Amino acid sequence: MSGAALRDAARQCRRRVILSYGLGADSTAILLRWLADPSSRDFDLSDLVVITAQTGDEWPETGHLVEQFIYPLLAAHGVRTVQVARGGHYERDGIVVLDDTRHPTACHIDGVYKLSTEMVTMGTVPQVGGVRKCSLRFKGWVLDQWISAFTRGRPFDHVVGFELGELDRVATDREQGRLPGRNPLYPLVEWGWFRGDALAYIRQRLGVDWPKSACTFCPFALTHREGLERTLPRFIRHPEVAMLPLSMEHAAVALNARQGLIGGERLVDVMTTRPDAGPLMQQFHQHLDEQEWALYRVQRAFRAKNGDMRTMGNAVRNVQVLGTGDRARVLASLQRVAARHGRTLEADGPHRRLWLHRRNNLFPCVEELVTAAPAVVETKKGPGFDKAWASGLNGPRQLAVVA
Ligand code: SF4
Structure with a gap:
């Protein structure tokens, strides 16, 4: 066997250990x-890859x-450290x-195409029901792209920081991690560590209380x-x-009263009740x-689930920007539109x-409304909207939409 062939064979045989580094305590x-x-x-540290998917919205601290603490250590040990981010809204935009x-040296928390950009331009917040779609799109998918290109189907150990209190997430990860050659490992579970043990260990080694890592607006950080x-x-x-x-x-919330960052409740309402949040809320209202x-027309078509008219399926939306201006002007326009329809504003x-x-x-x-909000949401018609709207208009007990 030639020298080059031997080197290639050695490369093939090397252990590949990839740690998904979410920047959190675990x-x-x-x-x-x-x-x-x-x-x-x-394993040897030269076989380790530490990889982070940046959503663009991590807490700066x-x-x-x-x-301050982790990158200098990784650099001192020469550990390969990779940071990746989603390139755009579509998968074709790549990573x-x-x-x-x-x-x-630098933690690129600003990412590229931010999760917040996606949420704000769509006029929504991350949803807490069902799968964590935001995490799958901005972390899971991004990591999978890089890892697949790196491993090319060869075996690798994928290390995930779930702790002993997260055995349900371990089970889901085992089931759903489908990359070829993936061998999932959960060291904290093997070590018998809960989150408190991880925090205590960091405190002992670095002298700091490691903060919760998440997007600044993460609804999962606000649900309990x-x-x-x-x-x-x-x-x-x-x-x-x-x-x-x-x-x-x-x-x-302007576009959909049912949205709120605290499991349907609104962050703004909870903050407003806090005596220590006065200056912050004042700053927020000034910011608004x-x-x-912008004045928005919002049409929403709700499908029936499995043809059962009593059960809601998914919904699809059509948002149109009708005009823009300063806040007072846009609210005055909304008032005029209401007067034309002979209706009062909610x-x-x-x-x-x-x-x-x-x-x-x-x-x-179906439902339809006109509302006012900062001009951050883009005109957008969801896939299949026209068909869903027509079907909703003809749905059970629907009245004609007021034009
Ligand atoms: S931290 Fe929260 S908002 Fe950000 S991707 Fe994860 S689940 Fe979604």
């Missing part, structure tokens, strides 16, 4: 222990801590490799009391960060006043909506 603790205690791993180095107690003070300490979640929610606003906190058609509880059905 995967940070794994890394720290592997670096400090070689007996905690059964997480990025600072990674740069962007932000960094691929054995001497990492512990998450709220952790996140709301963070918003108050960092008002510049809080503007994005509050603005994103505001636009989403300073935006360009008042919902700071939101005003003109209902042209309300849906009933039988499906398929």
Whole structure:
């Protein structure tokens, strides 16, 4: 066998260990222990790849801590460190490799095409029901693209930082991780570590309380009391960060009253009740006043699930920008449109909506409204809208839409 063939064979035989580094306490603790205690791993650090999918919306303080404590260690050990991000809305936009180095210094938390851009231009927030679509699109899919190109079907160990309190996520990951050659590993589970153990280990080694890693507007960080107690003070300490979640929610609620970042409840309502959030809320309302606003027509068509008219299937939406201007001007336009229809506006906190058609509880059905919000949402018709709208108009007990 020639020298080149031998080198190629050796490359094929090398162990490939890929750690999905989400920048949170769990995967940070794994890394720290592997670096400090070689007996905690059964591979050489030269075979390790640490990879992060950047959504573009991570908390800045997480990025600072990674740069201050973790990247210098990875650089000192020459660990290959990769950062990747989604290139655009469509899969055909591919992924962007932000960094691929054995001497990492900068944590590229700004990503490329941000999850927040997708949410804001669509006038929505990440949905907590069902699968975590945002995570699948901005993390899972992105990681899979890079890993597939790297492994090319060869066996690899995929290390995920689930801890002992997340056995349900371990089971799902085992079932759903479908990359060829993938061997999933969960060191924290093997070590018998809960999240508290990971946090304590980081505190012992680095002297810091590692913050929760997430997008700043992550609804999953707000759905339980512990998450709220952790996140709301963070918003108050960092008002510049809080503007994005509050603005994103505001636009989403203007178009759909059922949207709210706290499991259907609204972040703005919860913040408003906090005595320590006064200056932040004042800043937010000023921020809203300073935006360009738009008048939107929103049509939503709801399908029946499996043909059962009592069960809602999925919905598809058509959003049109009817005009733009400053806030007062756009609200005055909305008032004039309402007067033309001989209707009063629905008042919902700071939101005003003109209902042209309300849906009933039988499906398929439709709803239609005109509303005002900052001019951040794009005109967009969802796939299959025209057919779903026509079918909803003719659905059970529907009345004609007021033109
Ligand atoms: S951190 Fe939250 S919002 Fe961001 S991708 Fe994950 S689940 Fe979605």
